[in-house]
Amino acid sequence: MAFVDVRNLWKRYPGKTVLENVRLRVDEQEFVTIVGASGCGKTTFLRMLLGEVEPCQGVIEIDGERLVPEPRADRGVVFQRYSVFPHLNVLANVLLGLDFGASALLGRTFGRRRALDIERAERMLDRVGLLSSAKNYPAELSGGMQQRLALAQTLITEPGILLLDEPFGALDPGIRADMHDLVRELHRELGLTVFMVTHDIAEGFSLGSRLLVFDKPRIDPHEPDLYGATITFDLPVGQRPDVDSVVNSINVRQEA
């Protein structure tokens, strides 16, 4: 049985179908990248996996259990922006997940438990290369460092699934390459199952183990919102499949 099993998933808004009949089976530790034209529903799909958006129809099962439409600790997330808390310094941002788990009433830890948590958080910060900035506030960090922090903050609670919503879209190319290495390493080390939405097709091909393309198989020219998008290509990457045809089909759609 697949780890993540998506069956017959639909999302409609009044007068607009976003996603239709999405089917997907993903095994544990796969690295799935998701590309597609703007507004094709790839972020909507990610938000449904997150539990933030409820599907109109269809089922998402994770590890055999039906997904509750609410964000949960088994699925970590990093957004393009606003992923970290501006009022907490870097260390406190990473500690927050441990605090939540430890104290229902006060939402933070004290004494010996705190010292152990701080040690653990510092190891995580060291892993993503932010230990020297532990006392800084997020606003004092560069965009790349903020995303490193967002990763550390998410991974400290050891989610099995990592959802990335264009996490590197706002970064410079050099920084982005560093972040790719970091994500690749973390994926391997922690045995994560990753879903990453990206605008950057090259990133989609190079980073993951599997590439999904969201696109509309049918279009009514008089009513373009009538039909929704679905997964039109599902490719194992690394084997260099017919890259050009995929890129062309996306480019054609983006120009349309």
Added chain:
Amino acid sequence: MRLLNRRPGNVGSLVSAAMPFALALVVYVAASGVRLADNPDDKLLPSLSTIGEAVERVAFEPDRRTGDIILWSDTAASLQRLLIGIAVAALVGLAVGVPNGLLPWFGAFWSPWVRALSMIPPLAILPILFIAFGIGELAKVMLIVLGTAPFLMRDVEQRVRELPREQLVKAQTLDGTTWQIALRVVLPQVLPRLVDGVRLSLGSAWLFLIAAEAIASTDGLGYRIFLVRRYLAMDVILPYVAWITLLAFALDFALRKLNRRCFPWYGA
């Protein structure tokens, strides 16, 4: 160079800022001089020395009847009312605004009520307050609370709604409960915004304070101004107004400093 690109330096800023104050003083002294030359007993624009004598009388000499120094006892009475009122209003604003902004069901229930409440002109219900709470301290404090709390409730609610959706989702993926998220994510981010809201509502808090004191009180800055008005005692009224202005400025300044000190991440 265009006018819009010309900027005053440090000295220029200081001199420019001082200029209107100096100008107002000069105009006052001149006008006062003209009137007093006409009629030495004129009370409308007293000379600076008359004002000085009045200040000495109210600010440094004990009152013959009560033995208190009037300015200080008035200031203490007024500040006590103002600070209690605004503190209660801030707490109410927080206690209603945060759940209103964070919890859809709570907001659905209370938000329209708060909006309607905030449309009531507080001075129109001042008689009700006097009837309900008597003419003691409670009615005056309640006027300040009722006058400023609805704004603060709505302001806090709005600030909570402005927090990026991503932050709340992220906190949930870290397994935060509603209570934990309110306590660790929402509340600390709303506090400096609440302080800003309080700074904005200080102006109306002073208005309600002075209105309440003018109508029913036996001490306080507003009471004194309206009391001595009967004797056309401009030599007391003018320094009192200046003193109230200074107090209002000092409170605003202190709150701004508080925000800087307690929330260094805010506004960065």
